[in-house]
Amino acid sequence: MLYLRLFWEFFKTGLFAVGGGLATLPFLSAMADQTGWFTQRELADMIAVSESTPGPIGVNSATYVGFTVGGLPGAVIATLGLITPSVIIILTIAILLRSFQNNRFVVTVFRFLRPASVALIASAGISVAKIAFLSGDSGSLLARLEPRALAIAAAVYVLSACIPKTKKLHPILWIALSAIAGILIF
Amino acid sequence: MNRKDPPATAGLWELFLSFAKVGVMTFGGGYAMLPILQREIVETKHWATDEDLANYFAIGQCTPGVIAVNTATFIGHKTRGIPGGIMATLGVVFPSVVIISLLAGVIRVFEDNPMVAKAFTGIRACVCVLILNAVCKLWKSAVKDRLTLGAFLLVLAVALFTDVSPVVLVAAILIFAVVYELTVGRRGGKEAR
Incomplete structure (x- = not known):
């Protein structure tokens, strides 16, 4: 029964959380109140952990909550609950799109959706940049700039986008090296 | 490509x-x-x-x-x-x-x-x-022409400076694209593609 309920609660979260990642947060918060499975304080910890482990944040937090409530089976069931609605919805859209991919309306819609999508990704990148490169809450923008973070970013940019030889290396390498640099210089 | x-x-x-x-x-x-x-x-x-x-x-x-x-x-x-x-x-x-x-x-x-x-x-x-x-x-x-550049800049500005949800933004783009195709697209459609 617990597992069924767990699946259902996460199915609802997956169905209504639009926009990915932290969009699941308000649903998890409501779940804490309604089910008593975990407290708000525990939820905050789970989010912090989800953000600092590999994998999409929404999936990580579902797995974590599921594990807390029902061990390994709980983790699996909560995750499956979360992804089931989106798999059904996306497969439906993908099948429809395949039949209509040459329709002139579909072509035009994507012509304008693509730049919009790139803009949304860029704006998400800028939000990360604010956290990454600015420290403190007051003072001028220039005074809040974190020079060590900027140095890491500059090095990564040169290696991953400018030098032809290193450009081809896998991005995970730059992530690993930046983690080490972070430990050494902060 | x-x-x-x-x-x-x-x-x-x-x-x-x-x-x-x-x-x-x-x-x-x-x-x-x-x-x-x-x-x-x-x-x-x-x-x-x-x-x-x-x-x-x-x-x-x-x-x-x-x-x-x-x-x-x-x-x-x-x-x-x-x-x-x-x-x-x-x-x-x-x-x-x-x-x-x-x-x-x-x-x-x-x-x-x-x-x-x-x-x-x-x-x-x-x-x-x-x-x-x-x-x-x-x-x-x-981004391949002026129109798509405009769409990029507009969405970027709205996403950066307002709290409008991406869902609303994408819906707005969708409506714009359909209206565009109904009016301008019919005439200049060929070259736009």
Whole structure:
């Protein structure tokens, strides 16, 4: 029964959380109140952990909550609950799109959706940049700039986008090296 | 560049493993996945193009569910139909289930560790640059003329300076595109494509 309920609660979260990642947060918060499975304080910890482990944040937090409530089976069931609605919805859209991919309306819609999508990704990148490169809450923008973070970013940019030889290396390498640099210089 | 490579056929396990690889290398949510996805799926496996990725991210942002999962389902479906969509999705969530379950017991130590916090300060700086690189690559397949440049700048400004949800933004673009196609597109349609 617990597992069924767990699946259902996460199915609802997956169905209504639009926009990915932290969009699941308000649903998890409501779940804490309604089910008593975990407290708000525990939820905050789970989010912090989800953000600092590999994998999409929404999936990580579902797995974590599921594990807390029902061990390994709980983790699996909560995750499956979360992804089931989106798999059904996306497969439906993908099948429809395949039949209509040459329709002139579909072509035009994507012509304008693509730049919009790139803009949304860029704006998400800028939000990360604010956290990454600015420290403190007051003072001028220039005074809040974190020079060590900027140095890491500059090095990564040169290696991953400018030098032809290193450009081809896998991005995970730059992530690993930046983690080490972070430990050494902060 | 578009459609030069026909979508390579992929084994179902190959899909699962590739997406598990993407999942394990994603630090900090869906957008951080983009550079990894570009390398793994577009440049190495040729299962999708940059144009496809921009399309999938657009849809992923305005449909329910985690963007990473939505994108995996799309690419999996593109290469191997419905079973492919399911295998790619299971692949992208698999590392999360394993890692979180393993760490759940010892996670407090992990979370309060100052070393981890420092490592993530470095990772965040790096991820910004990787997202910038990814955006530059997608840019070429998305911004091709004045109109699409206008759409990019408008959406970027609204996303940066207001709290309007991406769902509303994408819906607005959709309506604009339909109206555009009904009015201007009918006359100049050929060259626009």
